[in-house]
Structures are given as structure tokens and as C-alpha cells.
Amino acid sequence: MIDYATKAQTLRALLVTPRLSVGAGITYDLGVVRLEANYNYPIHTRGDSTATWQLGIGVLVV
Amino acid sequence: MGPSQSSAMRTSPLIARSIPTPATTTTTAIPADPLPPTTTPTTTTATTAPHRSSSSSSRQPKAPWASFISDRFFLGGPIPMRGFSYRGVGPKNNGASLGGDLYYHSSAHLSLPLPPAVPSAAKAQIFASMGNLVSWAGKSSLSHALTHSLTHSLSLLYVSLTHC
Numbered sequence: 001m002i003d004y005a006t007k008a009q010t011l012r013a014l015l016v017t018p019r020l021s022v023g024a025g026i027t028y029d030l031g032v033v034r035l036e037a038n039y040n041y042p043i044h045t046r047g048d049s050t051a052t053w054q055l056g057i058g059v060l061v062v
Numbered sequence: 063m064g065p066s067q068s069s070a071m072r073t074s075p076l077i078a079r080s081i082p083t084p085a086t087t088t089t090t091a092i093p094a095d096p097l098p099p100t101t102t103p104t105t106t107t108a109t110t111a112p113h114r115s116s117s118s119s120s121r122q123p124k125a126p127w128a129s130f131i132s133d134r135f136f137l138g139g140p141i142p143m144r145g146f147s148y149r150g151v152g153p154k155n156n157g158a159s160l161g162g163d164l165y166y167h168s169s170a171h172l173s174l175p176l177p178p179a180v181p182s183a184a185k186a187q188i189f190a191s192m193g194n195l196v197s198w199a200g201k202s203s204l205s206h207a208l209t210h211s212l213t214h215s216l217s218l219l220y221v222s223l224t225h226c
Contacts, residue, residue, distance in 0.1 A: 007198075014164060014196045021145025022190045027173070029183045038189070040145035048138070049150035049157075056140030 020044040034058040129198075134161025137195040143167055144191050152195035160197070167193030 025038030036056035136159055137143050138150035149159040169191040176184055 010164070010196050010198055014166070014194050018192050018194045019143070019146065019151055020190070020192050021143070022188070023144055024186065024188045026176075027185050027187050028181075029185075036140065036187075038140065038144055038187075042145040045146070048152070048154075049147040050145055051140075051147040051150070054140035054144060056144075058141055 017046055018044065019046060019048060021050070032060045034060065129163055131161055134163060134197075135165045135195060136161050137165050137167060137193055143193050144169070144189060151193065153197055162195040163198035165193065165195035167191070 020043040021040050022043065023038050023040035025036055028035045034057070036054075036058065038054050038056065040050070040052055040054060042050040136149040137152060138146035138159075139148040143151055149161075152162045152165075153160045169189055171187050171189045174186040174188070176186055
């Protein structure tokens with residue numbers, strides 16, 4: 001027996017309570033590798049753990 | 063050393079090399095059964111079989127629709143969802159991320175050039191990220207498989223559109 005009420009409630013929680021964040025930073029492209037240093041400002045956290053400063057390393061997958 | 067012992071030593075030279083030469087040690091160190099004399103095979107079977115069944119049952123989900131933690135998605139971090147700590151989005155238990163079965167994530171970036179004195183590989187950016195991750199409670203096995211397939215498809219579509 002599929003609980004459609006629970007499913008609808010889960011989808012509602014997924015769509016109605018999004019987590020939002022904005023920020024600014026500097027990126028440095030090294031070809032396939034991209035380095036980032038960002039300052040973040042979370043808007044809607046819903047109790048989730050946030051990070052103000054973040055360093056990121058991205059790899060470009062072709 | 064008797065004739066039977068010397069023939070046994072000839073047929074198994076590898077064991078004979080690893081065993082000290084005194085005859086008394088040789089006769090006690092070549093048992094057919096490697097178990098200690100006090101341990102019988104029946105006792106071993108009786109102690110290991112329930113242990114195996116209990117460990118395998120503890121690895122199974124408590125409900126048919128509960129997913130393993132290795133099958134769940136995690137969201138948050140400097141690349142997938144900026145502003146949130148690594149795996150910081152979604153349900154938690156005592157601060158530990160439990161993951162979820164359904165998620166979405168979208169972000170918009172705007173790159174801006176820096177002054178000419180800065181190397182051209184460096185750029186400024188502003189961004190906004192939005193997403194969520196939930197546990198898909200009350201699902202059947204079919205809907206579980208469909209949910210994961212759909213989410214994987216959307217993720218691959220996102221990656222392909224991003225890097226086109």
C-alpha cells in the first residue's frame with residue numbers, strides 16, 4: 001500500500017523549503033582544474049550547517 | 063622416528079621443512095585438523111552460524127523501503143552547494159548526515175573580469191545556489207528505483223549541460 005499522503009508531504013518539503021545561499025568569490029582556471037575561494041551568505045538554511053568561507057577545487061570532466 | 067613417520071615426511075616436504083626436527087614435535091605438529099583439540103567442528107558451526115545470520119540481518123534495512131546509506135545522496139559543500147558545509151544539507155542524527163533519496167540543486171554564476179594587473183586566469187564571480195534534499199519516506203521498491211533513476215538522469219543532464 002503506497003502512502004500517497006506521505007509522498008505528497010515529502011515532495012512538498014522538498015519544493016517548498018529550499019535552501020538558498022548567495023556569495024561572491026574569486027576563481028582561478030588552470031586548464032582542467034579550477035580553484036575557487038568564496039564568501040557565502042546563506043539565506044534559508046532550515047537548520048542545516050553552513051560555511052561562511054569555502055575553498056573549492058573543481059575538475060572539468062569532458 | 064618410525065617407518066610410517068619417515069614416509070609421511072617424504073610425502074609432505076613443505077610441512078617437514080617448517081617443522082622442527084625432534085620427532086615428538088613432528089608427531090604433534092602435523093594434525094589433519096588445524097583446530098585445537100578442545101574445539102570440535104560442531105561447536106564452531108554452532109557459534110558462527112548465528113553470528114553470520116545476525117550480522118547479515120543487521121545490515122538489512124529495518125523496513126523494505128528503507129535505503130542503505132551508501133545508496134543515498136548527499137548535498138552540500140564548496141562545489142555542489144555553496145554556503146553549506148560538506149554534506150550539510152538534509153536530515154541529520156546527532157550532527158551526522160543521513161543522506162536522502164531525492165534532491166535537486168541549481169545555481170547561477172556570473173563571472174566578472176578583474177583589473178588588468180591581475181592574471182587573466184583569475185576572475186571574480188557572484189553566485190546563488192538553491193537546493194534541497196529529503197528522505198523519500200513511505201516508498202515502495204518500484205518507486206524507490208524510479209526515483210533513483212530519475213535523479214541520476216537529471217544529474218547527468220545537469221553535468222552535460224554544464225560542460226557543453
